[in-house]
Amino acid sequence: MSLRQLPNLISLLRILLVAPVVWSLLQGAYTTALILFLIAGLSDGLDGYLARRYQWITRLGGFLDPLGDKLLVVCGYLTLGWIGALPSWLVGTVIARDGIIVLGTLVYRWLIASVTAQPLLISKLNTGLQIGLVLLVILSLIGWLDQPMLVNGLMYGVFVTTVMSGVSYVALWGYRAWQQWPTRRQT
Structure with missing residues (x-):
């Protein structure tokens, strides 16, 4: 194994940490x-950092990194919703x-062409807020944070950026699909 694979191994570690995070939350080991x-x-x-700094960017890493992020966030939201720490309307919106x-x-890949992941700025903000909310909720469950207004405000921030991000992706890729639809090229 070469050092070039180190970012992929770290991404794999993140994926493997999802189950223990979920289990710990379910067991109350906050x-x-x-x-x-x-x-x-x-x-x-x-x-x-390692992938960019040393140019250790691989196709596998391009798959594992976002997969690890999404699994961690989605499983975190589902679990916190399950134990009643996050409202179902927010969990449902994120999912x-x-x-x-x-x-x-x-559908785009099937009907039009392959898709290259291009995260939008609103999506990056949304992901940051989603992760921040998980951290604040866990801190609240531990008892280290007693700021319900802060947590509630962040919940609404996550809701708004989640909706904005989703609408942005649908609009962007819908427009691209409309431009590239095969029958449009023939006219």
Whole structure:
């Protein structure tokens, strides 16, 4: 194994940490969940830094990195919703947005052409807020944070950016599909 594969191994570690994070949350071991979630979050920064800094960018890494991020966030939201720490309307919004994007990507790829992942600025903001909310909720569950207004405000921030991000992707890729639709090229 070469050092070039190190970012991929770190991404794989993040994917493997998802199950222990979920299990810890379900068992009420919130401090353990927080530590594991922080390790997973730091690993995301580390693998990205190494890949960019040393040009260790691979196709596998381009798949594993976003997969690890999405699994961590989606499973975190589902679990926190399950234990009643996040409202179902927010969990449903986050899951629906990701489902729409995945379905849209598959349909676009099937009908038009392959898709290259291009995260939008609103999507990056949304991901940051989603992760921040998970951290604040876990801190609240531990009892280290007693700021319900801050948590509630961030919930609404996540909701708004989730909807804006989803609408942006649908509009952008819908427009691209309309431009590239095979029958339009013939006219």
